[in-house]
Amino acid sequence: MQEHHVAPAPTNLQVLPKNLTGEQVHHIMHQWAAELGTECSTCHVADPKNVGPNGRPRMNFADDSKPEKSTARLMYRMTEEINSKYISMVDNSGMPVTCGTCHRGHLSPAPFTPKVEDDDHDHPAAK
Template identity: 40%
Template sequence: MMINKKIAIAAGLFGAMALGIAASMPQERQEPKLVNLKVFPKNIPFRVLDHTMDVWSASLGVHCNFCHVRNEQTNKMDFASDAKPEKNMAREMYKMAAKINKKFFKAQKDSLGMVMESSVNCYTCHNGTAHPEAKIPERRRGPGGPPPGGPGPGGPPPGQK
């Protein structure tokens, strides 16, 4: 009789321990349903899209709320909403980069339709800034430039003959 009680107690403790371990393990989360995908493949896994968004936000030095709005009722990001014009601009820029990579760099796509390798991406122009400025290069003097005191390209400066 005594052995049966010890076995029952041990089995009970073991079962409680197993339940505790199972409860403390991270539960497999259901991936959110992706809607309103206009430039990404419809079957893109959430983790791939999420990683791509992380790369884009780092390339522009912004956070999610730069392109996405917050739902005031749920206080969560509404990623499906097209309320911000920046989201549509991001789509257009993505298509532009894809065209450049296909035409000039022969970029291939994977089974999902995502570009596998690219030579041009968001960071190429943005360098971590949301609105990169178009800059005109400074005029160089010295080797390859006009001689000192001589006229520059296009003739002498205004007011000189």
């Protein structure tokens, strides 16, 4: 387990398929981080007892102490259910829901305030 360039096989997957390779998990993780606009450290803790060659503690990705990690598991289950139970029922749906569908690059999805149409002003469709 001293390899740096090979992602070790995951040991604590509870929601992702357990047969994923380390590489596949890393790919998914980079995607989540980008979709939420966060860093790995938002959900994962560093292990102060495992200091790397650069003098900084290595991350302990299998550790479950951050609440954000539990929330992410819940969110993953929810997203899977939305897609399998509902989106899949939409004819020709080629657009599954992802973390980014709601999060759009933010850890806490920003509230959406629709623009209220004012019918007294010009309305191009109704010339």
